[in-house]
Amino acid sequence: MQYISKALVTGGLVIMTSPLCLMASAQSYVDVEAERAQQRTSTTTDTGAAGSSGTTTAPSDPYASQPAKAYPATSYGLNSAPAAPVSSAPTVGSTASTGQGGQNLGNLFFQMQQLQQEVMRLNGKVEEQAHELRKLKDQSLQRYVDLDKRISDGSGTGTAAATSVAAAGSASAAPAGSAAIAGSSSGATEQAGEGEAYRAAYALVRGQQFDGAVKAFEQFLRDYPAGKYAANAHYWLGELFLVVEPQDLESSRQSFTLLLSQYPQNSKAPDAMYKLGKVYFLKGNRDRAKEYFDRVINEYSSSNSSAVKLSKDFIAENY
Secondary structure, three states: HHHHHHHHHHHHHHHHHHHHHHHHHHHHHHHHHHHHHHHHHHHHHHHHHHHHHHOOOOOOOOOOOOOOOOOOOOOOEEEEOOOOOOOOOOOHHHHHHHHHHHHHHHHHHHHHHHHHHHHHHHHHHHHHHHHHHEEEEEEEEHHHHHHHHHHHHHHHHHHHHHHHHHHHHHHHHHHOOOOOOOOOOOOOOOOOHHHHHHHHHHHHHHHHOOOHHHHHHHHHHHHHOOOOOOOOOHHHHHHHHHOOOOOHHHHHHHHHHHHHHOOOOOOOOOOOOOOHHHHHHHOOHHHHHHHHHHHHHHHHHOOHHHHHHHHHHHHHHHO
16 A cells, blocks of 8 residues: 555656756757757858858857768879879960960061062062163264264365366365265255255254255255255255164165165265164064175175175174
């Protein structure tokens, strides 16, 4: 009976203390959850602050997710292997820049070579033109010298002829100092005003007014086509067309050809034949030119004409 009473007392105490244990357990659970909530709030706040300040605070919750840890790599016996070399290759931008720079340098070098070649070509052209200019000057000077010599020779011949004619009492037909006298057309009679017109034109030749002399002799032939001095007019026109600027080779050829065809016995014929050979030579017809030089030598070798020696000298120098 006494045992039963003790059991009942003990059971009553257990029944009375059970709610207290349950309350204590609940209170303990609530406290743990509150602590975890507080820690999560603190972690969130620290994380936000770290995002703004650049620092991160590690959570203190042991049950929270932990950050990954870095462990040293195991080399498995390869610890003694040399480290991989650091690549010094340029970046994509620098590579493109270097390639473009090299291409620009190549273009500049190519352009410089082109400019040098162009300068060399122009220098050669300038030298060629300078040579041609010197050659033309020499030819012009030679033509002037040749013409002046023939004027002097003609004047001397004319003076001698004038003296001879004057001695015969025919001075009026042969004015002194005129080159036309020795080369006048045989059988022709001097027309009124012809002598004065011819001497005026010839004076322009002696004064080296060549353009004016050409016009004067052309007008003379229009006025006196069959005059006594027509042959001389053709000859001097042929000479003048060689010394005017620009040179008129074709007109010169026609003048000398007319003289030879219309007045083959004139004293100016050998000179006209020699000049015709020079005209063909200047025109580039070397064979035809030599034909005229040979004709001068063959037809007038027994005369004292200076055209024979001139033809021989020209052949020796150019053939």
